[in-house]
Amino acid sequence: MKANRSIVFRLILVISLWSGLIFIVVLGYNYHHSREVLEKELEKNAANLALSLANKVDAELVSVSKVTEGVAKALETADYDEKSLRLLLRETLEANPGIYGSCAAFEPHEFRKESVAYALYFFRRNGTTDAIRLDRSSGSLPYFYWDWYQIPFELGRKEWSEPYFDEGWGNQLMMTCSVPVFKGGKSAGQVRGIVTSDLSIESLTRLVSSTRILRTGYAALISRQGVILAHPLKQSIMNETFFSIAEERRDPGLRKLGQKMIRGESGFVFYKSLVGVKSWMYYTPIRSTGWTLAVIFPEAELMENITNLTMVMTVIGFLGIAFLCIAVFFISKSITSPLIALAGTSRKIAEGNFELDLPPIRTMDEVGVLTASFQSMVTSLKQYIRNLTETTAAKERIQSELKLAKDIQASLLPRIFPPFPERPEFDIYAMMRPAKEVGGDFYDFFFTDRNSLCFLVADVADKGVPAALYMMVAKTLLKSEGQRVGDPGKILCNVNNILAEDNENCMFATVFVAILDTVTGEVRYANAGHNPPLLVRSGSAAYVDAKHGLVLGPLKDSCFETGSLMLMPGDTIFLYTDGVTEAMNRDGEFFGDASVLETVGKASKTGAASIISSVGEELGRFTDGAEQADDITMLAVIYRGMP
Amino acid sequence: MIIQTMKEGAGLVVTVSGRMDAVTAPEYEQKFEEMLSNGETDFVIDFEKLEYISSAGLRALLSTSKKIRNKNGKIHLANVCGNVREVFDISGFTGIFQVHGSVAEALAVIAG
Numbered sequence: 019m020k021a022n023r024s025i026v027f028r029l030i031l032v033i034s035l036w037s038g039l040i041f042i043v044v045l046g047y048n049y050h051h052s053r054e055v056l057e058k059e060l061e062k063n064a065a066n067l068a069l070s071l072a073n074k075v076d077a078e079l080v081s082v083s084k085v086t087e088g089v090a091k092a093l094e095t096a097d098y099d100e101k102s103l104r105l106l107l108r109e110t111l112e113a114n115p116g117i118y119g120s121c122a123a124f125e126p127h128e129f130r131k132e133s134v135a136y137a138l139y140f141f142r143r144n145g146t147t148d149a150i151r152l153d154r155s156s157g158s159l160p161y162f163y164w165d166w167y168q169i170p171f172e173l174g175r176k177e178w179s180e181p182y183f184d185e186g187w188g189n190q191l192m193m194t195c196s197v198p199v200f201k202g203g204k205s206a207g208q209v210r211g212i213v214t215s216d217l218s219i220e221s222l223t224r225l226v227s228s229t230r231i232l233r234t235g236y237a238a239l240i241s242r243q244g245v246i247l248a249h250p251l252k253q254s255i256m257n258e259t260f261f262s263i264a265e266e267r268r269d270p271g272l273r274k275l276g277q278k279m280i281r282g283e284s285g286f287v288f289y290k291s292l293v294g295v296k297s298w299m300y301y302t303p304i305r306s307t308g309w310t311l312a313v314i315f316p317e318a319e320l321m322e323n324i325t326n327l328t329m330v331m332t333v334i335g336f337l338g339i340a341f342l343c344i345a346v347f348f349i350s351k352s353i354t355s356p357l358i359a360l361a362g363t364s365r366k367i368a369e370g371n372f373e374l375d376l377p378p379i380r381t382m383d384e385v386g387v388l389t390a391s392f393q394s395m396v397t398s399l400k401q402y403i404r405n406l407t408e409t410t411a412a413k414e415r416i417q418s419e420l421k422l423a424k425d426i427q428a429s430l431l432p433r434i435f436p437p438f439p440e441r442p443e444f445d446i447y448a449m450m451r452p453a454k455e456v457g458g459d460f461y462d463f464f465f466t467d468r469n470s471l472c473f474l475v476a477d478v479a480d481k482g483v484p485a486a487l488y489m490m491v492a493k494t495l496l497k498s499e500g501q502r503v504g505d506p507g508k509i510l511c512n513v514n515n516i517l518a519e520d521n522e523n524c525m526f527a528t529v530f531v532a533i534l535d536t537v538t539g540e541v542r543y544a545n546a547g548h549n550p551p552l553l554v555r556s557g558s559a560a561y562v563d564a565k566h567g568l569v570l571g572p573l574k575d576s577c578f579e580t581g582s583l584m585l586m587p588g589d590t591i592f593l594y595t596d597g598v599t600e601a602m603n604r605d606g607e608f609f610g611d612a613s614v615l616e617t618v619g620k621a622s623k624t625g626a627a628s629i630i631s632s633v634g635e636e637l638g639r640f641t642d643g644a645e646q647a648d649d650i651t652m653l654a655v656i657y658r659g660m661p
Numbered sequence: 662m663i664i665q666t667m668k669e670g671a672g673l674v675v676t677v678s679g680r681m682d683a684v685t686a687p688e689y690e691q692k693f694e695e696m697l698s699n700g701e702t703d704f705v706i707d708f709e710k711l712e713y714i715s716s717a718g719l720r721a722l723l724s725t726s727k728k729i730r731n732k733n734g735k736i737h738l739a740n741v742c743g744n745v746r747e748v749f750d751i752s753g754f755t756g757i758f759q760v761h762g763s764v765a766e767a768l769a770v771i772a773g
Binding site: 458477478479480481523524525526528546547548549550566567568569572573576596648 | 683686715716717719720723724727750751752753754756757
């Protein structure tokens with residue numbers, strides 16, 4: 019089955035699909051590539067930002083730890099009593115406004131032998147400094163067991179505590195830096211006590227929190243335990259750890275990320291942020307405390323420009339494809355509409371309407387060329403049909419004229435039977451059945467005097483108009499000479515000489531002419547190359563032994579002998595042309611002499627007319643509808659004798 | 662109808678086979694016109710393989726022989742047999758043509 023989709027439809031389909039596909043590939047590549055470039059750029063920027071933030075935070079912390087270490091160093095190198103210790107701590111506190119409180123705690127028997135513990139804590143209150151003895155505050159664990167004391171003591175090195183809320187100090191997020199004081203220098207390794215500085219990290223977290231990246235991006239701070247210290251989600255600060263969130267989200271990737279952070283690694287990852295937005299994050303450690311600082315860039319905001327650009331490009335692209343389709347539509351319409359018009363016109367032309375004008379040729383493109391060739395075809399066809407019509411008309415005219423000629427030819431032969439009803443001494447009947455074309459057979463009979471009946475059968479050579487004309491001449495001459503001369507041989511001789519006079523084409527006729535004396539029954543005859551006639555006597559037919567002369571026409575001065583035979587009453591003489599013997603059936607077989615003899619012999623008892631009609635019927639049966647090739651002519655005379 | 666020609670000594674032997682009737686007679690005449698214009702004058706026509714001759718065929722035979730004689734040429738027939746012979750006898754053509762029993766005989770007469 020042929021798809022009946024139009025060229026226009028197919029063009030638009032193919033072009034729009036392909037250009038759409040190419041456009042999508044280009045757009046996709048562009049988006050992807052821009053994203054990659056952006057990502058690389060981002061990583062650099064994020065790292066810079068994170069490191070600078072981390073350095074700021076670190077600087078603050080380092081300054082505090084330096085102060086604390088300075089106090090510890092002082093205690094190690096100089097001999098301090100209680101009074102001078104108080105002075106040192108107060109001065110330290112006063113000199114460092116970032117430090118909220120400072121403590122010096124010692125192993126038992128530091129200043130006095132009887133004192134088991136000594137821990138002096140200086141802190142700020144209402145703009146001034148105050149001091150308390152931690153070893154004397156009741157109801158709490160002895161300070162030896164506190165983390166800020168025990169961990170640096172055991173480890174023998176400086177230690178930052180985990181951030182904590184100090185409720186006594188207005189719920190500020192605090193941290194403590196603890197530095198061990200060694201007896202006899204650090205190399206001796208024996209820890210005498212611990213010096214601490216309390217530090218509010220509010221300013222640090224504010225610094226981090228106040229960092230704004232794009233519109234909703236942010237920076238965050240995570241402790242070395244994974245606790246969230248600074249984050250836009252205020253409620254999660256100090257309440258949640260990276261790991262608790264990972265647990266909550268069942269996100270092993272997040273947990274792994276947290277582990278990396280705690281190990282102090284730095285990196286650049288794409289993940290779903292704690293506020294639930296897909297983001298890029300750069301994280302880097304803060305050396306002094308082992309915290310992690312992270313800067314978070316929300317993807318949507320980063321990609322905003324690219325996304326917007328892509329959207330605009332998509333719109334432009336699809337508008338472009340739409341315009342392309344419209345252009346293709348009009349171009350293909352402009353190609354196919356003349357084709358459709360041409361097809362419509364040619365269909366009408368094919369139906370026979372040649373006067374129709376083809377669509378005008380606008381451009382000499384392929385369609386124009388086709389139209390031009392079509393035009394010339396139509397012109398040639400028109401010319402051809404005109405010629406054919408003329409030829410056909412001419413042929414029809416000739417045909418009708420030939421038909422007329424045939425009718426005239428037939429009308430020249432005597433056709434009224436019985437022709438001589440007042441003459442009972444003989445019975446005569448004749449017929450000529452012409453073949454398709456006008457032909458050259460004829461018969462004739464007439465009285466040359468009161469008792470002499472002349473009858474003849476002739477066959478002019480060939481067919482068509484020349485034969486018909488020749489027949490006319492021959493017939494006229496034979497009748498006039500027959501009536502004038504009265505002897506068959508002489509008649510043929512005279513007619514032959516006239517015909518041979520100007521016979522360039524060598525036309526000729528075969529003639530058998532006979533004259534019956536109706537009184538005696540004598541038949542005198544002469545033959546110019548014709549089939550010998552049959553004599554039928556008592557039911558059997560035999561050839562008349564006629565001396566053959568040359569056919570009539572080609573050679574002047576030919577001689578024709580006159581023969582003679584006597585008819586008894588009841589005898590029949592049967593003349594015919596070769597159209598009878600050579601009548602052909604469908605298998606190409608001739609009717610033949612034998613069949614003629616037999617048929618005529620059988621029919622001889624009846625009248626002349628019935629002899630001829632029975633031969634005719636027999637011929638009809640034999641040929642069985644095969645086309646008649648030659649004229650068929652028969653003439654029968656039955657001699658009855660004088661009454 | 663098939664016409665074959667073969668130069669044999671003094672004359673041109675023309676072998677006519679098939680049917681010579683109103684349809685093929687013009688072809689026969691045309692062939693002889695050609696041969697005459699090629700300068701051939703003496704012909705032996707071999708009718709051995711001729712199956713049938715109609716009055717149109719006879720007329721063509723007459724017409725060509727007249728043209729040959731007008732050019733002082735010779736036309737001899739050979740092997741006229743069967744129903745062609747019958748037609749020749751009835752029409753009296755046997756009397757106006759020189760008819761021989763064989764091609765060799767006819768050629769001998771031409772060479773004569």
